[in-house]
Amino acid sequence: MPVVQLNKVRKVYENKVAVEELSFQIEPGQMFGLLGPNGSGKTSSIRMMMGITYPDAGSVSLFGQPFTRSALERVGYLPEERGLYKKMKVLDQLIFMGSLHGLTHAAARERALAWTRRMDISGAIDKKTEELSKGMQQKIQFIAALMHDPELIIMDEPFSGLDPVNATLLQDTLLELKAEGKAILFSTHRMDQVEKLCDAITLIHNGRQVLAGNLREIKKSYPRDRVQMEFEGDASFLDSPEIAEAKNYSGHAEIRLKPGADAQKLLHLAAAQATIYRFELMEPSLEEIFIQAVGGKADA
Amino acid sequence: MHKNTLRNVSLIARREYVEGVRSKGFLVATILLPGVFALVFGLVFLSSKYLGVDRNIAVAADNPALAAQVRSQILADKDAKATVQLYPTPAGGLTMADRATLVAQVGNRAIDGFLWVEPTGHDSFRISYDARSSADFVTNNRLEKAANDGILRWQLQQRTMTPAEIEHLMSQIDLETWQVTHGVERKSNALTSFYTAYGMALLLTMTTMIYGMNVGRSVIQEKTSRIFEVMLATARAQDLLAGKLVGVGAVGLTQVGIWIGAAGTFAASGLAAQAFSGKWHLTISIEQVVLFVVYFLLGYTLNSALFAGLGATLESEQELQQYSPLAAVPVWLSFSLIALITSDPESKWVVIASLFPPCTPIVMFLRMGSQMPPAWQILLSILLMLVSIRIVLWFSTKLYRIGILMYGKRASLPELLRWLRYS
Known part of the structure; x- marks a missing residue:
């Protein structure tokens, strides 16, 4: 049973189509990336999953049932527009959020203390939110979304604004949650994180789904037309008719082959003219797939 | 729900x-x-307690007895704490020169104001009060009441009433207020x-x-x-x-x-x-x-x-x-x-x-x-x-x-x- 299922969802704001015919599903224990340039409809899609806005057409199902607010008790949500009560102390804030999700005061307190230890912010629990750095506040919001041990975690741009150390901590925590069987959906611009973390993705552009499915299969479906090589000697093989585009950085070349070109031919030609230290035929990176799919118009 | x-x-x-x-x-x-x-x-x-108190006022009238009566009525208002002088009435009665003298006294702050009582006919009078402040409504109200009372008392004296009779007639009767709530009177x-x-x-x-x-x-x-x-x-x-x-x-x-x-x-x-x-x-x-x-x-x-x-x-x-x-x-x-x-x-x-x-x-x-x-x-x-x-x-x-x-x-x-x- 999919944890989330969107079926031909459409959302229109006045005259602007924010989301059109969007369909995907997320299975338990799956890490799902929602990708797209700014304004592509990611946040609109997420808000419909959270019942903050409603689809004009199509349907959203959570845990195998058409959307109802009661399903949100099993969902943890970190919105793009983040906020905390500035005057409230960290611990009070976390207990309040946990209580709203149905936890007793004692249970909420226990979980808040455990999570603050896990996220390395135990020292801040008696401080008011306004006294904390942005990164610390983001960790608190992350904890607030997880206080009630949700089965589905939805995070809109969770890594934005985090330094590398905290981004890694968040990444590791998400992987641990995935290992516990939680379904996780997050939107991001960071393709390296998607490649590292996600099992499946959906790429939307101008509200429309342009790419969807298992990440490995998507990458496999693109031809291996990238070559990275290191060499010494004559570089005239880079003028080969097999090559569409080549960048030579004194002994390190990045090459894009023409459609249908034979990489072996190029290797033979290069080996005849230079000493080859490395010749690697690569699949396109997710970033390249992303740019190619949105027609190079992404402002992300 | x-x-x-x-x-x-x-x-x-x-x-x-x-x-x-x-x-x-x-x-x-x-x-x-x-x-x-x-x-x-x-x-x-x-402000209600101290407005219009301690005024230094002169009373001028053609008839000294009338002026005295008005003066005593002003002094009778203990809350006003006023000082009241009688302007000496000349033999031929008040003239515009007397008024000018009083205006000058107000101008040089010798007095705060003066009450001018002049007859306009048999048993009728006009009273005016000149002062630096025309907006002192508390003093104006006090003087108006005192002057009216004073003139009335003087007129009753002229009709040969005894002071006791006048006091009896002029005695103040307070208005009691009762509120009727649900048909029942309540003080x-x-x-x-x-x-x-x-x-x-x-x-x-x-x-x-x-x-x-x-x-x-x-x-x-x-x-x-x-x-x-x-x-x-x-x-x-x-x-x-x-x-x-x-x-x-x-x-x-x-x-x-x-x-x-x-x-x-x-x-x-x-x-x-x-x-x-x-x-x-x-x-x-x-x-x-x-x-x-x-x-x-x-x-x-x-x-x-x-x-x-x-x-x-x-x-x-x-x-x-x-x-x-x-x-x-x-x-x-x-x-x-x-x-x-x-x-x-x-x-x-x-x-x-x-x-x-x-x-x-x-x-x-x-x-x-x-x-x-x-x-x-x-x-x-x-x-x-x-x-x-x-x-x-x-x-x-x-x-x-x-x-x-x-x-x-x-x-x-x-x-x-x-x-x-x-x-």
């Missing part, structure tokens, strides 16, 4: 309440507002009743306005802190709004409770009796206390629902401040009717104003200063307020639901209409 609604509303209300009563603003307002009240009432009390003090009701209406206005504004301010603060989207994942927009209204309203009731408790302690301690020299005593009936709480809750809910909807469409507290004079219109309207309410509390316009929901709490309390409005009017006013609260809440919840997620700019009127249509 959603199964978590009550729990969520109560959690949100508790959070609002704790944050409200712990804020510095609550502490300052709780102490400061009664201080401002005390200052205003103290100033009114002191009343018009001034005390009026000021009590006026004070309660003022307190009601300030608290409902302040806490209504606080709801609007709180919505804007949460909007700018971007907390709403997190909250909407756990609670419905209407639960958030309801929790906010209940929480902030409870803060207001706590504050009013503290003031009433402090006032009760003050009254019971006997300090009040000393302060008001026994002339003033607070007469608040149980009905007034109950209605105060009822009208506070209704007035507060109406105002705060309005401000919550308004706050959701705005981007900053400064913008909210710009709208506050609009919210004060019903207050101005209500207080502008004071003269009519005092003289004719059952007149058509007063009844209409007291049934107009934005004005109801204030006008009803002002009416209570004169007489308790009929029960059906009170019940109807409460019903009309409930209906208007329902309508305002309907609009506000719709604006709130959309507005709290709209960031960046203040919504225009066409946008607001679209929000109402879409939500």
Whole structure:
């Protein structure tokens, strides 16, 4: 049973189509990336999953049932527009959020203390939110979304604004949650994180789904037309008719082959003219797939 | 009702309440507002006590006996503490030169003013008072009464009445005021009743306005802190709004409770009796206390629902401040009717104003200063307020639901209409 299922969802704001015919599903224990340039409809899609806005057409199902607010008790949500009560102390804030999700005061307190230890912010629990750095506040919001041990975690741009150390901590925590069987959906611009973390993705552009499915299969479906090589000697093989585009950085070349070109031919030609230290035929990176799919118009 | 609604509303209300009563603003307002009240009432009390006293006045009349009589009447008003000189009447009577002399004395501050009594015919007189300040209405009123009394006493003397007969005829008879409530006579003090009701209406206005504004301010603060989207994942927009209204309203009731408790302690301690020299005593009936709480809750809910909807469409507290004079219109309207309410509390316009929901709490309390409005009017006013609260809440919840997620700019009127249509 999919944890989330969107079926031909459409959302229109006045005259602007924010989301059109969007369909995907997320299975338990799956890490799902929602990708797209700014304004592509990611946040609109997420808000419909959270019942903050409603689809004009199509349907959203959570845990195998058409959307109802009661399903949100099993969902943890970190919105793009983040906020905390500035005057409230960290611990009070976390207990309040946990209580709203149905936890007793004692249970909420226990979980808040455990999570603050896990996220390395135990020292801040008696401080008011306004006294904390942005990164610390983001960790608190992350904890607030997880206080009630949700089965589905939805995070809109969770890594934005985090330094590398905290981004890694968040990444590791998400992987641990995935290992516990939680379904996780997050939107991001960071393709390296998607490649590292996600099992499946959906790429939307101008509200429309342009790419969807298992990440490995998507990458496999693109031809291996990238070559990275290191060499010494004559570089005239880079003028080969097999090559569409080549960048030579004194002994390190990045090459894009023409459609249908034979990489072996190029290797033979290069080996005849230079000493080859490395010749690697690569699949396109997710970033390249992303740019190619949105027609190079992404402002992300 | 959603199964978590009550729990969520109560959690949100508790959070609002704790944050409200712990804020510095609550502490300052709780102490400061009664201080401002005390200052205003103290100033009114002191100015009524000390206005128009210690005047140095000259009395000029063709007839020295008449002048003396007027002088003794001015001196008889002990509160005025006036010094009164008699202008020596020349043998041929007063002339314009005498008037010029007196004007010069006023000019060089030898005297504060002079009372000029001149005959205009048999048994008729004209009196005028020249002074540096023409706006000293307290002195003017005192002199007018004293001069009339003095002239009348002198005229009665001329008709050979004895001083005892004159004293008997001129003796002051005080008007006793009795209020008929539910067909039963009750001794009343018009001034005390009026000021009590006026004070309660003022307190009601300030608290409902302040806490209504606080709801609007709180919505804007949460909007700018971007907390709403997190909250909407756990609670419905209407639960958030309801929790906010209940929480902030409870803060207001706590504050009013503290003031009433402090006032009760003050009254019971006997300090009040000393302060008001026994002339003033607070007469608040149980009905007034109950209605105060009822009208506070209704007035507060109406105002705060309005401000919550308004706050959701705005981007900053400064913008909210710009709208506050609009919210004060019903207050101005209500207080502008004071003269009519005092003289004719059952007149058509007063009844209409007291049934107009934005004005109801204030006008009803002002009416209570004169007489308790009929029960059906009170019940109807409460019903009309409930209906208007329902309508305002309907609009506000719709604006709130959309507005709290709209960031960046203040919504225009066409946008607001679209929000109402879409939500």
